[in-house]
Amino acid sequence: RTLYIDNHTINNKSMITFETIRNDGTKPTMKKLVDLKNIFARQLPKMPKEYIVRLVFDQKHESIVIKNENEKIFGGVCYCIFPISKMAEVVFLAISSDSQVKGYGTKLMNHLKTELQTRDIHFLMTCADNLATGYFKKQGFHKHILMDQNLWKGYLKDYEGSTLMECI
Numbered sequence: 463r464t465l466y467i468d469n470h471t472i473n474n475k476s477m478i479t480f481e482t483i484r485n486d487g488t489k490p491t492m493k494k495l496v497d498l499k500n501i502f503a504r505q506l507p508k509m510p511k512e513y514i515v516r517l518v519f520d521q522k523h524e525s526i527v528i529k530n531e532n533e534k535i536f537g538g539v540c541y542c543i544f545p546i547s548k549m550a551e552v553v554f555l556a557i558s559s560d561s562q563v564k565g566y567g568t569k570l571m572n573h574l575k576t577e578l579q580t581r582d583i584h585f586l587m588t589c590a591d592n593l594a595t596g597y598f599k600k601q602g603f604h605k606h607i608l609m610d611q612n613l614w615k616g617y618l619k620d621y622e623g624s625t626l627m628e629c630i
């Protein structure tokens with residue numbers, strides 16, 4: 463099921479589209495989730511593939527994919543919403559290597575933040591791979607966690623070699 467679609471133009475040339483999806487068992491959604499899972503698996507080689515598949519296809523997780531003008535998915539973010547804590551966890555986020563460092567990762571994060579705000583979610587948490595903490599810092603994340611720990615402790619996925627970061 464398509465939850466939300468939004469269009470953006472970059473440099474007045476190529477049109478990129480965002481789409482929010484969750485596993486609804488339909489073929490078109492499954493295909494998109496497979497494409498996204500493949501990008502995560504390639505860009506996050508340290509993550510076990512089965513683990514990525516499990517979370518991307520889990521019905522409690524949602525994803526936003528970013529598509530080019532040919533509708534090809536070239537990145538996305540998978541996240542989990544905790545409504546009572548007004549929190550969402552960024553689980554996986556990646557842009558295909560040939561499209562990195564062109565601003566798409568920032569646009570994707572901005573789109574996620576806007577969507578979450580409209581759903582009354584105000585805290586974003588992530589266990590950032592140590593190689594990605596620079597990216598998250600530039601997106602407004604910090605290591606000093608301000609959120610009450612009763613609201614997040616035990617809920618988030620923690621990995622060796624990762625740093626817990628928060629964005630309000």
Ligand code: COA
Nearest residue numbers: 505554555556557562563564565566567568593594596597
């Ligand atoms: N470390 C430090 N800074 C980084 C970075 C990294 N790994 N990746 C990007 N940046 C910086 C960019 O240089 C840019 O800085 P600037 O604003 O000063 O120019 C800023 O972050 C935003 O870059 P942007 O082009 O919007 O990001 P992107 O499209 O390259 O996407 C990632 C960033 C992290 C999503 C992408 O590099 C990626 O898919 N990496 C592999 C997967 C990964 O590590 N995911 C995060 C953990 S789940």
